[in-house]
Amino acid sequence: MAVPALDTARAAPHTRPAPAPRPARRPGRAAVALAPAGLALALGLWGIRRENSMWRDESTTYQVAHRGVADIFHLLGEADVAHGLYYLLMHGVFALWDGGLLALRLPSVLAMAAAAAGVALLGHRLAGPRTGLAAGAVFALAPAVQRYAQEGRSYALVCAAVVWSTHLLLSAVANPRGRAWAGYAAVASVTCLLHEFAVLAVLAHGVTLLLARVPAPIRWAWARAASAVALVLAPLVIVSQQQAALVGWIGRPGQTELLGFLALTAVGLGCAVLPLRTSAAISLRTLALPLLILPAATLLAVSFIHPIYVDRYVLYSYAGFALLTGAGLEAALRAAPHPRAGAAALAAVAVAALLPYSIELRTPQSRLDDPMAAARAVRELTRPGDGVLFMPARRREPIMSSPGEFRGLKELALAQHAVPSGTLHGIELSAPRIRARMMTAERIAVVTDPPGRRPDDTPQERTKREVLAQHFRRCAEREVQGMVVLLYARPGAC
Incomplete structure (x- = not known):
């Protein structure tokens, strides 16, 4: 009986099983954040001078930011108080470096890069690294994001602040301490002071908590934080209402505005019905859908009575769109027989489709005037x-x-x-x-x-x-x- 055992031992080296394939290495948090941020930064710096052109809203930023602080406050009592904090920030930028068009637009470029990193990390947090990378890339490539990344206005900064206040919301839900909710309330307040319609993002956060069915104490904590934001914002709202004639040029939503909103919503809902991964108590769907739909839908509905809808006022809705689209792409590629080839093909199609518009965005003709x-x-x-x-x-x-x-x-x-x-x-x-x-x-x-x-x-x-x-x-x-x-x-x- 010893002989077979000896034969088996001698044969073992020739019948050793093949090593198991190593699992694919997943990108870490740093890579997930830096890749979309780098893409957004590169797109923002590409043609940033726009052939030495500047449209009228940027001209307003440029000349107001070059006034003294006392003169800016004098202006805000009569006009444009809704952009007051942004003008003061840009006054500080020009005081440090009066770099003309570069100084005017660089804060928006950096803010949009920070927003792209934040969107990617939200995707990573809610559904994994591949979803995060896809969501961050979708956000950075979105035509509207490319447009306002190169404008000397507040919308890119608002977008970044909304994205990172969303991170603070998730952290407060995961670890509901007073300090976490205070941080969320503080950042959300600053965001709303940059542009008062950012308060609709705070409302979208509340809808997310309702959909996620978080415990009642967490909902009450959010309500207290939202109340603090409302108190901070109230003086700005009162004064801006007295200056409402400045937005009298806005008309009722037309076919273009409605179709644009419906198209983004349809894509987002289409991605939401796919079998999306989730790795958090609050799912990607329950976070992204309210952020995509509620702010724009609210402004559109109000605008049929009192016209106030302009798509850039709710630019941060693209964060919800990017999260849903990124998760949908990840689900589609996961089901594909050759995911890497599929990802390369999608990237090539996206570049081919967006390149003509991206080039046009960097010309004077892409803006209302010069x-x-x-x-x-x-x-x-x-x-x-x-x-x-x-x-x-x-x-x-x-x-x-x-x-x-x-x-x-x-x-x-x-x-x-x-x-x-x-x-x-x-x-x-x-x-x-x-x-x-x-x-x-x-x-x-x-x-x-x-x-x-x-x-x-x-x-x-x-x-x-x-x-x-x-x-x-x-x-x-x-x-x-x-x-x-x-x-x-x-x-x-x-």
Whole structure:
């Protein structure tokens, strides 16, 4: 009986089983965060100067942030209080480094990179590293995210703050201590002070807790934190309501706005019905769906009574969209026979589909107008001593963001500059005084809206049009993005 045992022992080296395949190495938290952040940073820095263009909202940020702190507070009592904290932050940026367009847009680029990292970590936290990577990449590549990553406005900062306040919410739910809820309330308050409609993200967080059926003490803790946010936000809401005329340009939601919202919602819901992984008490679905749907749906519904919906006001909804889409992609690739090949194919398709739009986003034509181009056109058409008019008066962005291009020209309608008057565009003279000053000019450069826009029907604007028509002749015209620069002169003086 010993012989078979000996034979078996000798045969063992030749029949040793093959080693088990090593499990695929999963990316760690650092890689999950850094890859989407790096992608968002690269996309944000690509073409950041946008061919040296700046549209009117960025022009407002630029000139307000260059005012003194006391002058900014003077302005906020009259206009744009909703962006007050952002203007003060940008004032600090320009005080440290007055880097022109780069300084204007770099905070938004960095904020969107932080938001992409936060979205990726949310995906990792809720459903695993692959979902996190996919969600972060979807967020960074989203056309709207690319657009506002390169704008000198508050929306990228709000987006990042909402994402990281969501992390604080999950931490407070997992470890419900007073300090955790205080941190959540503090960050959510700052977020809402950056833009008051971020309060809808706080409301979405409450819906998430209801859907997740967390214990009642946690829901009450969130309610106390939300109440603290509301108290902090209340003074801003009261003052901004007194300045509601500044958003009177917003119309009722049209087909474009509704279809855009419905398309994002349909994709999100389609991904939500897939068998998504979850590794947390609060599932990815219950967190992402309210964040995607509730803020935009609320503003749209209100806007049919009181128009207030603009998609950038709820840009942070893309965090919910990215989480759902990333989880859906991960589920689809998990079921595919060759996941890596499938991921490469999806990346190639995404790049091919988004590249034309991404290139267009980095041109002046991608924005409503270009006051800097208008300022350059004024300089090319005028000579020292010429007069200049803005029709309507709120088209003064070119001279406020590029004053050097207007050196030597005489403003014919301005009574008081914007800074001492505590206004965005300054205060104009009465109609009779504008007429008198126009009659002293030999040549007048006019910065106005493109054809087809309804002219303002104020005494000052009517006077400008009448004097030009009766006493001047059009000599030259330069059309730039969203504006027209016209040169008028006395008969025979062209």
